[in-house]
Amino acid sequence: xxxxxxxxxxxxxxxxxxxxxxxxxxxxxxxxxxxxxxxxxxxxxxxxxxxx
Ligand SMILES: [Zn+2]
Numbered sequence: 001x002x003x004x005x006x007x008x009x010x011x012x013x014x015x016x017x018x019x020x021x022x023x024x025x026x027x028x029x030x031x032x033x034x035x036x037x038x039x040x041x042x043x044x045x046x047x048x049x050x051x052x
Contacts, residue, residue: 011040012041013046014042014047014049015046017042019040025041026040027041
């Protein structure tokens, strides 16, 4: 489960749609320079495109 905060609604890193309104949400956590970064996606399809 992923709990979204009241902060700025995340946008899909691939298509730019608001993830908050997506029925299936995906979050990928990566670490860059010691900082955790959460990448949000509106669907598996966008996640796969982004990873490609
Ligand atoms: Zn998307």
